Amino acid sequence: xxxxxxxxxxxxxxxxxxxxxxxxxxxxxxxxxxxxxxxxxxxxxxxxxxxxxxxxxxxxxxxxxxxxxxxxxxxxxxxxxxxxxxxxxxxxxxxxxxxxxxxxxxxxxxxxxxxxxxxxxxxxxxxxxxxxxxxxxxxxxxxxxxxxxxxxxxxxxxxxxxxxxxxxxxxxxxxxxxxxxxxxxxxxxxxxxxxxxxxxxxxxxxxxxxxxxxxxxxxxxxxxxxxxxxxxxxxxxxxxxxxxxxxxxxxxxxxxxxxxxxxxxxxxxxxxxxxxxxxxxxxxxxxxxxxxxxxxxxxxxxxxxxxxxxxxxxxxxxxxxxxxxxxxxxxxxxxxxxxxxxxxxxxxxxxxxxxxxxxxxxxxxxxxxxxxxxxxxxxxxxxxxxxxxxxxxxxxxxxxxxxxxxxxxxxxxxxxxxxxxxxxxxxxxxxxxxxxxxxxxxxxxxxxxxxxxxxxxxxxxxxxxxxxxxxxxxxxxxxxxxxxxxxxxxxxxxxxxxxxxxxxxxxxxxxxxxxxxxxxxxxxxxxxxxxxxxxxxxxxxxxxxxxxxxxxxxxxxxxxxxxxxxxxxxxxxxxxxxxxxxxxxxxxxxxxxxxxxxxxxxxxxxxxxxxxxxxxxxxxxxxxxxxxxxxxxxxxxxxxxxxxxxxxxxxxxxxxxxxxxxxxxxxxxxxxxxxxxxxxxxxxxxxxxxxxxxxxxxxxxxxxxxxxxxxxxxxxxxxxxxxxxxxxxxxxxxxxxxxxxxxxxxxxx
Numbered sequence: 001x002x003x004x005x006x007x008x009x010x011x012x013x014x015x016x017x018x019x020x021x022x023x024x025x026x027x028x029x030x031x032x033x034x035x036x037x038x039x040x041x042x043x044x045x046x047x048x049x050x051x052x053x054x055x056x057x058x059x060x061x062x063x064x065x066x067x068x069x070x071x072x073x074x075x076x077x078x079x080x081x082x083x084x085x086x087x088x089x090x091x092x093x094x095x096x097x098x099x100x101x102x103x104x105x106x107x108x109x110x111x112x113x114x115x116x117x118x119x120x121x122x123x124x125x126x127x128x129x130x131x132x133x134x135x136x137x138x139x140x141x142x143x144x145x146x147x148x149x150x151x152x153x154x155x156x157x158x159x160x161x162x163x164x165x166x167x168x169x170x171x172x173x174x175x176x177x178x179x180x181x182x183x184x185x186x187x188x189x190x191x192x193x194x195x196x197x198x199x200x201x202x203x204x205x206x207x208x209x210x211x212x213x214x215x216x217x218x219x220x221x222x223x224x225x226x227x228x229x230x231x232x233x234x235x236x237x238x239x240x241x242x243x244x245x246x247x248x249x250x251x252x253x254x255x256x257x258x259x260x261x262x263x264x265x266x267x268x269x270x271x272x273x274x275x276x277x278x279x280x281x282x283x284x285x286x287x288x289x290x291x292x293x294x295x296x297x298x299x300x301x302x303x304x305x306x307x308x309x310x311x312x313x314x315x316x317x318x319x320x321x322x323x324x325x326x327x328x329x330x331x332x333x334x335x336x337x338x339x340x341x342x343x344x345x346x347x348x349x350x351x352x353x354x355x356x357x358x359x360x361x362x363x364x365x366x367x368x369x370x371x372x373x374x375x376x377x378x379x380x381x382x383x384x385x386x387x388x389x390x391x392x393x394x395x396x397x398x399x400x401x402x403x404x405x406x407x408x409x410x411x412x413x414x415x416x417x418x419x420x421x422x423x424x425x426x427x428x429x430x431x432x433x434x435x436x437x438x439x440x441x442x443x444x445x446x447x448x449x450x451x452x453x454x455x456x457x458x459x460x461x462x463x464x465x466x467x468x469x470x471x472x473x474x475x476x477x478x479x480x481x482x483x484x485x486x487x488x489x490x491x492x493x494x495x496x497x498x499x500x501x502x503x504x505x506x507x508x509x510x511x512x513x514x515x516x517x518x519x520x521x522x523x524x525x526x527x528x529x530x531x532x533x534x535x536x537x538x539x540x541x542x543x544x545x546x547x548x549x550x551x552x553x554x555x556x557x558x559x560x561x562x563x564x565x566x567x568x569x570x571x572x573x574x575x576x577x578x579x580x581x582x583x584x585x586x587x588x589x590x591x592x593x594x595x596x597x598x599x600x601x602x603x604x605x606x607x608x609x610x611x612x613x614x615x616x617x618x619x620x621x622x623x624x625x626x627x628x629x630x631x632x633x634x635x636x637x638x639x640x641x642x643x644x645x646x647x648x649x650x651x652x653x654x655x656x657x658x659x660x661x662x663x664x665x666x667x668x669x670x671x672x673x674x675x676x677x678x679x680x681x682x683x684x685x686x687x688x689x690x691x692x693x694x695x696x697x698x699x700x701x702x703x704x705x706x707x708x709x710x711x712x713x714x715x716x717x718x719x720x721x722x723x724x725x726x727x728x729x730x731x732x733x734x735x736x737x738x739x740x741x742x743x744x745x746x747x748x749x
Contacts, residue, residue: 112164140160202270276343364380364396406501423648683727
């Protein structure tokens with residue numbers, strides 16, 4: 001007070017002044033009484049008060065933490081406050097030191113009440129009739145924060161003293177400091193030094209500059225009047241007083257105090273960390289439901305739509321202090337398997353790539369550790385706060401058409417069942433299945449190709465040919481048995497179109513299925529939280545078939561400016577250019593990428609190989625380390641088409657059952673003879689003529705191969721021609737429509 005008021009105010013001669021002097025005399029007498037009757041009275045008073053309620057320390061902001069304890073996302077308390085829990089070891093020691101110097105120099109010596117400080121303050125009050133200096137210790141301030149009272153009376157101060165002693169005995173010095181650091185007000189809805197440090201400086205309070213320390217020490221004394229975002233001049237003056245006090249006490253050097261006074265003042269509140277926002281939202285909401293039910297949560301995030309309104313985390317985005325903070329049940333903390341640094345890098349990548357592709361396009365990315373099934377990164381959208389791109393929608397869980405991204409599982413099942421081998425010859429030619437005539441994405445046909453080539457080039461016709469032999473229900477049963485949720489359009493019965501994307505699946509489930517290929521055909525449920533138990537594994541395919549698929553996909557054509565052979569990957573594009581997919585893996589990680597619009601609208605030109613594959617390769621680059629191929633399991637058959645066992649050289653079809661079919665003579669190559677030398681003038685420097693290839697017997701059409709490579713297309717004729725590219729040995733093979741074959745070796749000279 002200024003001391004210039006009338007007799008009715010706080011002037012030395014006024015009624016309030018006389019009352020203050022009387023209070024000062026009473027306090028002085030209480031202090032002088034020492035351990036006598038005053039001690040007994042206070043002890044009786046403390047017993048009447050009962051133990052102090054510490055439950056507010058448990059009602060902190062729910063937090064989602066990464067695998068190393070770094071903050072991913074915080075949620076406001078039900079009262080709309082940012083009250084983040086903090087441990088003493090998580091705060092810069094310089095802050096603790098300067099706080100004691102400024103607020104309570106004898107904190108480490110007293111038992112909650114500073115008797116010397118009380119005597120000094122009482123004497124000054126009795127002598128001057130006004131408050132000259134306070135006697136409130138950090139323990140008393142913590143008690144006031146735990147039991148806030150609006151009245152400022154002698155009884156309230158006495159209650160704080162008793163509570164301070166109780167706190168010291170119950171929590172100890174470190175516990176009292178932790179309580180103060182958690183509850184101290186910092187302006188608006190900010191409570192605690194951790195929330196203040198993050199919102200004002202964008203950093204954890206573990207390492208603070210001298211200027212930041214001084215400001216955080218000064219704010220709780222008058223948090224609204226000194227708010228740097230509203231009253232920067234007052235905040236600067238308060239910071240200077242703290243720096244001066246630290247200089248006088250020897251806690252700061254002159255240079256440190258000067259730098260603190262010269263430092264810029266934060267003029268706006270920052271947003272709290274917003275990493276893995278969708279996943280954090282879902283798992284914290286699940287934890288809330290589990291806490292309300294008195295049990296622990298399940299391993300996978302719950303369906304947000306199924307939660308009661310008061311249990312769900314609010315979905316309204318907003319920066320701290322702007323009236324739109326999400327709220328959840330306080331004290332609900334979860335530790336996710338997420339890597340915060342990788343998560344931040346991939347969120348930036350998704351935002352950048354979606355913006356480059358155009359308006360309303362979003363992106364989703366999932367990264368899984370193959371060894372454990374832990375989700376190391378989860379990007380649900382390109383920008384959580386971008387309403388135009390429906391950023392609050394978790395696109396990684398949306399059911400979308402996968403396009404060609406299911407083809408590897410068709411091939412894996414065919415390899416497992418002995419129906420085909422990577423070098424088995426398949427037909428890429430126009431075919432009709434009832435009224436349906438599938439076409440390739442590029443609208444052309446390659447004729448006869450190996451299964452390896454067909455998978456690498458994502459050809460539709462060979463995949464449908466394999467699926468027709470396997471049966472679509474068998475494929476769906478295997479995928480669902482591995483844990484994937486597959487949705488058929490309008491509950492339609494499964495047909496061959498499912499192999500080309502004629503069903504719905506989420507990016508999360510699709511990525512989980514690909515981890516099965518990376519794990520040698522063994523699928524485990526994804527683990528979202530760090531301490532989730534490992535789920536029951538389910539067989540997707542056998543190890544050899546999984547390796548065949550990976551070996552083929554490692555040589556798939558990479559996107560522009562990327563290197564072949566680093567990762568096994570597959571892309572997909574849904575009908576109408578609505579979804580672009582890319583899923584890839586090596587021995588360590590599996591990554592799934594989705595691009596598209598959240599509303600499912602078409603985006604002309606949005607192709608998986610062009611749009612999603614570059615993002616996939618960038619994700620692996622940000623993960624770091626050299627990609628590692630899958631180890632080869634026992635039982636792998638390395639062969640060319642010509643050296644495969646006859647049943648595997650061509651896709652097995654049902655053999656003709658007529659009597660005439662059984663009378664077909666055996667297939668034999670009549671020219672060139674086995675072991676012969678054929679002089680085509682290889683050493684003359686002139687172009688060599690074609691070599692005639694002839695066969696007898698067999699059931700046309702016949703397919704010819706030289707060194708495993710097909711020669712032209714299958715023909716009804718028993719003769720074909722091959723142009724050698726130089727001298728040397730060549731393996732010539734022929735195969736008929738029943739899978740019978742013959743082979744010879746010749747030397748071209």
